[in-house]
Amino acid sequence: MKITLWGARGDVSAIHPDRSRYGVSTPCVLVEHSDADPIILDGGIGLHWLGNALMAGAFGKGQGRAQLFFSHTNWCHIQGVPFFVPLLIPGNSIRLCGGGSAHGTKQLLLEQMRSTYCPVPDFFQDGIGAHVDVCDLDTEPLQIGPLSVEHQEVGAFHGAQRLGFRISDGANTLAYIPAIEYVDDALQDRAEALARDADLLIHDAYYTDAELAAQKGAGHSCPAQALQTARRANAKRLVLFNHHPERTDDALDAAAQHLAKSDLPVEFGREKSEYSVG
Amino acid sequence: MEITFRGVRGSFPVSSPHAARYGGNTPCIQVEARETCLIIDAGTGIFELGKELVRRDQRDIHLLISHTHWDHIHGFPHFAPLHQSGFRVHIYSLAHPECSIQEILSDQQKEPFFPMALDRAQAELHFTDLSEGQRLQIGPVAVQCERLNHPSYTGGFRLECGGKTLSYVSDTDLYGPRLHGEGMKTGSEVARETKRIELQERAVELARGADLMVFDSFFLPEEYKDDWGHSTVEDALRLGKEADARSIAFFHHAPGRSDEQLDEVVAHYRTKVPNNTSLLAAAEGGRMVL
Numbered sequence: 001m002k003i004t005l006w007g008a009r010g011d012v013s014a015i016h017p018d019r020s021r022y023g024v025s026t027p028c029v030l031v032e033h034s035d036a037d038p039i040i041l042d043g044g045i046g047l048h049w050l051g052n053a054l055m056a057g058a059f060g061k062g063q064g065r066a067q068l069f070f071s072h073t074n075w076c077h078i079q080g081v082p083f084f085v086p087l088l089i090p091g092n093s094i095r096l097c098g099g100g101s102a103h104g105t106k107q108l109l110l111e112q113m114r115s116t117y118c119p120v121p122d123f124f125q126d127g128i129g130a131h132v133d134v135c136d137l138d139t140e141p142l143q144i145g146p147l148s149v150e151h152q153e154v155g156a157f158h159g160a161q162r163l164g165f166r167i168s169d170g171a172n173t174l175a176y177i178p179a180i181e182y183v184d185d186a187l188q189d190r191a192e193a194l195a196r197d198a199d200l201l202i203h204d205a206y207y208t209d210a211e212l213a214a215q216k217g218a219g220h221s222c223p224a225q226a227l228q229t230a231r232r233a234n235a236k237r238l239v240l241f242n243h244h245p246e247r248t249d250d251a252l253d254a255a256a257q258h259l260a261k262s263d264l265p266v267e268f269g270r271e272k273s274e275y276s277v278g
Numbered sequence: 279m280e281i282t283f284r285g286v287r288g289s290f291p292v293s294s295p296h297a298a299r300y301g302g303n304t305p306c307i308q309v310e311a312r313e314t315c316l317i318i319d320a321g322t323g324i325f326e327l328g329k330e331l332v333r334r335d336q337r338d339i340h341l342l343i344s345h346t347h348w349d350h351i352h353g354f355p356h357f358a359p360l361h362q363s364g365f366r367v368h369i370y371s372l373a374h375p376e377c378s379i380q381e382i383l384s385d386q387q388k389e390p391f392f393p394m395a396l397d398r399a400q401a402e403l404h405f406t407d408l409s410e411g412q413r414l415q416i417g418p419v420a421v422q423c424e425r426l427n428h429p430s431y432t433g434g435f436r437l438e439c440g441g442k443t444l445s446y447v448s449d450t451d452l453y454g455p456r457l458h459g460e461g462m463k464t465g466s467e468v469a470r471e472t473k474r475i476e477l478q479e480r481a482v483e484l485a486r487g488a489d490l491m492v493f494d495s496f497f498l499p500e501e502y503k504d505d506w507g508h509s510t511v512e513d514a515l516r517l518g519k520e521a522d523a524r525s526i527a528f529f530h531h532a533p534g535r536s537d538e539q540l541d542e543v544v545a546h547y548r549t550k551v552p553n554n555t556s557l558l559a560a561a562e563g564g565r566m567v568l
Contacts, residue, residue, distance in 0.1 A: 012356045013291035014325035015302040015562075024293045045290055048533070073390050079352065083290055101390040108390070115460070116346050116374060116382055119429040119507060159389025219393060245325070245356070271293065 001147075001172055001277040003200060004030040007046025008269035010179075010206050010220070010242040011076050021249040023271025025049065026076040027178055027242060029202065031167055036145030040068040041165060041176050043096075046271065047080030054086055062091025062130075067144055069137075069151070070098035071178050072160040073108045081109060082120040092130035099153065099161040100136035109134060137163070146170070152190045154180045157219040164194045172278030173198045175235065178242050180204050181219045188229070195233035199277040202269065203229065205240035208255065223259060223266070230264060238266045239275070279419070279439045279568045281490060282308040285323020286560040288449070288496050288508070288530035289349055296536040301562025304349040305448065305530060307492065311439045314417030316340045318435060318446050320354040323562065328358035337364060340416050342423075343371040344448065345432035346382045355387050355394070365401040370414070372423055372433030373407035375461075380405040408433065411480075424480040426450035428507040429458045436484045442568035445485040445523070448494035448530045451507045452481055452517060458507040485521035489568045492560065493517060495528035498543065511543055515551060525556040525566075 007013075007025030015024055026044025033039075040050065047068075051059070058064040064086055070077055086092050098105035106124070113122050123129030141150040146169045154164040154177060164177035175198040182188055195201045206220035223240055230238040243252065252268045259266045285291075285303030292302030304321025315336050317324065320343060331339060339359055344350055359365045371379040380403075387396040396403070408414070408423045410433075415421070422436040427450045434447040457463050457470055457477075465473075485491045496508035511528055518526040531540065540559040551557050558564075 009293075012322060012325060012353065013293055013302075014322050014353070014356070015291055015293050016326065017298075020293070020295075020298065024291070045293070048290060049294070074393065075352070075355075075386075075391050079348070080290075082348075103390070111385075111391075116377065116430055117348055117351075117386075119347055158393040160393075161390070 001167070001169065001174060002032045003174055003275045003277060004032075005046075005239075005269045005271055005273045006030060006050040007044040007080075008241050008243060008271055009245060011245045013045045014245050018248040018250070021270065022243060022252050022268060024245070025271055026079060028080060029176065031174060033145065033147055033169060036147050037065040037067060039144060039147065039149065039167065040066060042071055042077045042178060043068055043079070043081045043084065044076050045080045048083040048085070051084040051086050059086040059089060059092055062089050064092045065094070067095045067097065069149065069165060070096070070105065071164065071176070072157070072162045073098060073101060073105070074160055077178075078109065078112060082113060082118050086130060087123045087132060088121065088129040090129060093133075094130050095133040095135065097135045097137050097142075099163045101159060101161045105136050106134035150194075152194050154190055154194075155183065155187055157181070164191065166194045166198070169278070174277055175201045177201070177203050179219065180221050181217075182221055182225055191229045192233040195229055195235045198233065198235040200237050200239065200275055201226075201230050201233070201235040202239045202241045204242045205268070206242050206244050223255065227259075227262060227266065236264065238264060239269045240266065241269045243268065279437065279442055279444060280310040281444055281566045281568065283560045283562055283564045284308050284327045285319075285321040285353070286529055286531060286562055287533060289533050291322045292533045296534075299537040299561065300531060300540050300559060303562055304353065306353065307446065309419070309437060309444065311417060311419045314338075314340065314419060316342065316416060316419060316437070318342045319344055319350045320357065321349050322353045324353035325356050328356070332358045332362055338366050338368070340368045341370070342421065342435055343369065343379065344434065344446065345372065345428065345430055346374075346379070347430065347449070351383065351386060354383060355392055360399040360401050363400040366404065367401050368404045368406070370406045370408055372425060372431050373409060374431045378405065378407050422484065424484050425459065425477065426481065427452060427454070427458050427474070427477045430460055432459065434481065434484050436488070443488045444568060445488040445491040447481055447484055447517065448492060449496075449508055450481065450494050451504070452478060452509050453513050454502075454504045454509075456504050481517055482521045485517055485523050488521065488523040490525050490527060490566055491518055491521065491523035492527045492529045494530045496530050496532050511547060515547060518551065518555060523555065525558065526551070528559040531559070
């Protein structure tokens with residue numbers, strides 16, 4: 001499996017020179033496997049640039065197939081969808097899957113396409129752009145070629161049901177938990193189950209360890225908590241993700257240096273970073 | 279008036295080296311007129327601006343929203359003054375006949391899309407839906423709003439203060455063959471042609487003698503698409519000439535437009551404007567005192 005971060009920033013892509021090295025595109029992660037269609041985790045602004053890269057291959061010819069999974073439907077995890085160019089190309093086949101919260105994933109994505117907000121052609125309609133399928137995930141794992149995709153609910157935040165994902169080809173495993181607030185032991189157990197023996201864990205670290213105490217109820221976690229989950233789950237490598245919109249490159253570098261003494265490899269996710277698993 | 283470009287990019291924020299110099303934040307312009315603080319559009323450029331306004335305790339803020347496509351409002355929920363008690367944010371936008379600007383911005387912040395509902399904002403919020411051609415006075419600034427040729431309901435603005443004028447004409451397909459706005463596309467061919475010409479005349483009115491005309495220059499001429507609702511860099515020059523604007527700023531740059539391309543476009547078209555007209559491509563952080 002090859003994993004590429006196309007966006008690792010939380011909330012809003014507020015561009016600033018002090019945040020240019022880690023990037024400010026909102027969450028989007030590409031998972032590639034030689035025997036499977038591309039899997040995309042979250043549709044933040046990074047999804048646009050990923051789409052442009054995909055257009056150089058089968059998606060530019062209307063022969064692409066992809067599966068996109070949303071961890072939840074806060075804007076920063078879906079706002080790139082209208083600008084994902086492969087959706088506008090007839091012949092491509094793209095499935096969009098989410099938890100749906102109380103509304104259903106399709107209803108939520110259509111809300112984003114309302115004409116007051118969005119001038120992009122409505123590719124959810126038949127005859128416009130790609131073949132687009134939208135599904136609400138049930139509890140069964142999905143099989144995409146040799147990859148199984150499992151999900152777990154990892155809490156809810158102001159009406160948005162949040163999912164974590166575990167993608168495995170049997171030998172190698174990626175775990176993705178981009179947004180979580182550790183409110184009780186049950187949630188801790190679920191996060192650990194997702195990350196159990198994972199080769200790579202991508203985990204929310206929106207707050208610093210010092211900030212977290214004052215952010216009860218704010219919906220996110222910190223590097224120390226991510227490390228705790230990674231250790232308890234025996235994950236091999238940890239990538240911290242969903243950085244606060246104001247966190248500067250220097251602050252992330254300093255925090256990374258502090259974490260360099262950890263017993264497992266830890267780093268802060270950077271836009272365009274690639275990881276090979278297996 | 280002192281004008282600062284806080285976001286100049288169209289469609290969505292661009293976090294990429296190709297846009298590092300001109301900037302990748304979506305539309306937002308800060309206008310300071312004596313003690314009065316105005317902002318045009320709430321793209322991601324409003325994020326840093328909001329923090330600055332809180333730091334300097336600017337308690338009255340007037341936000342003009344040209345239209346409610348994502349790139350012009352998606353910075354709004356992250357605008358720091360909303361979360362400050364004692365602050366007053368006055369919001370103005372061209373009226374949409376089916377939903378007020380308050381409803382549209384509130385919908386942006388509802389669950390499960392955003393964790394904080396707009397009615398929980400600490401600041402006092404005042405909303406005004408403007409009619410076409412409406413004029414209003416905001417402190418020392420006289421504002422005029424006219425409709426532009428762009429999907430949904432889009433307004434352009436003319437701001438006059440102390441004999442100086444800023445014109446904001448974005449987003450619009452000013453000289454294209456089609457009408458784009460809701461409610462414009464029906465009627466006879468003659469009626470539609472009349473409307474097209476009327477929209478052009480209104481844009482000239484907005485830009486007449488402007489000391490700075492900020493214009494939707496999304497396309498290069500060879501890229502132009504007639505079904506998007508955007509103009510070209512050459513359209514900027516044409517309106518500038520028809521309206522006798524003193525300076526023209528290309529604005530709402532396409533996401534893929536590189537810094538080098540913008541340099542080249544400005545260098546190329548500088549030779550094509552009258553000697554007394556200056557031409558620039560809006561760059562984030564760029565400041566002009568009128």
